[in-house]
Amino acid sequence: MNPSLVTDVGLTDAIFHRRAVREFSARETEPDSVEQLLVAAVQAPSALNQQPWGFVVIHGRTRLADYSQRVKAFLVATYPTSFEVHSRSDLYEDPHYDILHGADTLVVIYSKRGRLHPTEDCCLAAENLMLAAYGQGLGTCPIGFARPWLDLPEIKRELGVPDHWVAVFPVVLGYPAGPVAPTPREEPDVANWVWETS
Numbered sequence: 001m002n003p004s005l006v007t008d009v010g011l012t013d014a015i016f017h018r019r020a021v022r023e024f025s026a027r028e029t030e031p032d033s034v035e036q037l038l039v040a041a042v043q044a045p046s047a048l049n050q051q052p053w054g055f056v057v058i059h060g061r062t063r064l065a066d067y068s069q070r071v072k073a074f075l076v077a078t079y080p081t082s083f084e085v086h087s088r089s090d091l092y093e094d095p096h097y098d099i100l101h102g103a104d105t106l107v108v109i110y111s112k113r114g115r116l117h118p119t120e121d122c123c124l125a126a127e128n129l130m131l132a133a134y135g136q137g138l139g140t141c142p143i144g145f146a147r148p149w150l151d152l153p154e155i156k157r158e159l160g161v162p163d164h165w166v167a168v169f170p171v172v173l174g175y176p177a178g179p180v181a182p183t184p185r186e187e188p189d190v191a192n193w194v195w196e197t198s
């Protein structure tokens, strides 16, 4: 790994300014950068430090464009039983819609069964990865819609993923085409705040 690739942005900057990026430039993501993101991902806390994550990295726009078509076909074929397809079914039937947003790289975080809180652990790893990517000038977008397809036994076999791994968090990445407008956030919804004098 080349430590000089690390671009140091402040943590607050990363937390407040990371955005879901859905348009990417032609600049190719470097494998060293992805390696650094995986190292950042595995710094996440995990229950009993079980570190129940595993990764698949796929780079290449042609391959990802093919995956996009296959994910859409799967979603349409499972309609209406697939919850995810309902709100965006028009897009999935559009042959020009790229569910992976034209990114050059897809990282899938899989959990390993039989651990204590594998899903939570993997989501924490995903956030680390996305914040670290922001620090490198890379854009990321979680692709929840691709998760069921990536969890199919035949797709796991195709990707060389062990049968017992469970797809938790797919995320595409690449260099952003341009700035992304901030998305709104609601104020924290605190049902109760008990603050007794110690």
Ligand SMILES: Cc1cc2nc3c(=O)[nH]c(=O)nc-3n(C[C@H](O)[C@H](O)[C@H](O)COP(=O)(O)O)c2cc1C
Binding pocket: 018, 019, 020, 021, 022, 141, 142, 143, 144, 145, 146, 183
């Ligand atoms: C679990 C999860 C799944 C998501 N799935 C998708 C997806 O399939 N496609 C997509 O374009 N964005 C997806 N997103 C991105 C969200 O739409 C985005 O994070 C949200 O609108 C807030 O915008 P921001 O990330 O720019 O702050 C997903 C986000 C999360 C956390």
